[in-house]
Amino acid sequence: AVIKIFGLVVLLLEMLCCVFILAQCHFKSPRCVFCLIVISLYEPGVQPNNASSVINALLLHHYKRGAYYPKGGASEIPFHITKVIQKYVGNVLVRAPVTRVLVNSKGAAYGVSIKKGQEEVEVRAPIIISNCGVFNTFKRLLPPEIQAKPEIQKRLDMLKPGRGSLLVFSGFDATAEELGINSTNLWLFKNNDIDAMSVLDEAPEKVPWMFITFPSAKDPTLKIRLPGKTCMTILTMVNYEWFEEWKDATVKKRRDDYMDYKMRFAKHLFDWACMYFPKLREKVKKRLYFNLRNFVASRGATYAAEHNLECFHIDVMAKNCCNTPDKHLFISGQDVFSCGIVGAVHGGLLCASTALGQIVYVNLFLLKKKLKRRKAREMSAVGKEKLQ
Ligand SMILES: Cc1cc2nc3c(=O)[nH]c(=O)nc-3n(C[C@H](O)[C@H](O)[C@H](O)COP(=O)(O)OP(=O)(O)OC[C@H]3O[C@@H](n4cnc5c(N)ncnc54)[C@H](O)[C@@H]3O)c2cc1C
Structure with missing residues (x-):
């Protein structure tokens, strides 16, 4: 009960703070409002008219300080946590x-x-x-x-269950500079009616929007690990039902029509990306590879x-x-x-918190304070050393 009450109080405070930010954004800049709509569409994986504005405000609050990409790629997270x-x-x-x-x-x-x-x-x-x-x-x-x-x-x-996502991965024999890409994520839409666009059509050529990201351009270690190589990930949302007929076949042993259907999505999305980055086509090295996330286990749902x-x-x-x-x-x-x-x-x-019967947020807060104090002590010691 204490954890729940504490959680509710924190949530209430966060809500007030976020609603304030949301209101500020709404009145300050139409571009910001559009960004909010984009966040609604992708981040919670639901269309804006069915998304919580409080959660969107929390997301905005989170991203307004910038986002992070792990040096060395996402595999670094389990690698370090395992230790x-x-x-x-x-x-x-x-x-x-x-x-x-x-x-x-x-x-x-x-x-x-x-x-x-x-x-x-x-x-x-x-x-x-x-x-x-x-x-x-x-x-x-x-x-x-x-x-x-x-x-x-x-x-x-x-x-x-949430909506499924279809991903297209491609690799290139070129540097980010040669391809004219950078670390910015891109959202491409075919029209402005975002709510209407969330009604998906099973024809791959009618994909209403896609998200493009170049993970290699975000990772400063890539130039050392894989010089002259770049990669791109494209994501769009799909309905599980379009792929359901192949669910019982083993991965890599699904019928050719499954591959053909996925290839139509990939070709359309890749061609669309090439309209913005024309050099991608001539430098593409790795065959396009597709993935429908957790196809059977969670109906391809991006967010469970x-x-x-x-x-x-x-x-x-x-x-x-x-x-x-x-x-x-x-x-x-x-x-x-x-x-x-x-x-x-x-x-x-x-x-x-539930399993231990204690509010670990408090432990985390105290740990943060302790680390900050330690960092301040270290900085002042370095400063004193330099002065001597
Ligand atoms: C393409 C893509 C891009 C994304 N980009 C972002 C982003 O930029 N920023 C962001 O914040 N979020 C992003 N997300 C969402 C984010 O990855 C998820 O919300 C997050 O990983 C959820 O974490 P989780 O630990 O709850 O579940 P998961 O990360 O899904 O972990 C569940 C794990 O359980 C394992 N598992 C399932 N069944 C079993 C079983 N029977 N036995 C053993 N293991 C099992 C699965 O293999 C999986 O590893 C993205 C998601 C996708 C698909």
């Missing part, structure tokens, strides 16, 4: 899909079953935290008798559950919490708060 986990006697398993959450006769979770080749291995633990989303956890990993519990069914009914307006109703927020009716099983990640990396981080903090 911290191991330092505290934890362990990290990769390519180890969890097939079941183990639940005893009293309804308490006591471990997970992991697939290791053809075998199933049991890993036991006093607390189980699931980060693979509400749908995966409740529908795929829990035993049927637990799934059938009314609390779980109600919670599943409150949420719906859809973060629509209903998700932020107070009763939905209260019920869609980190606790589960299964004792010792907790839910973390983007489904319990909001989507995106920062949303997922908050999901993690809320989950840690």
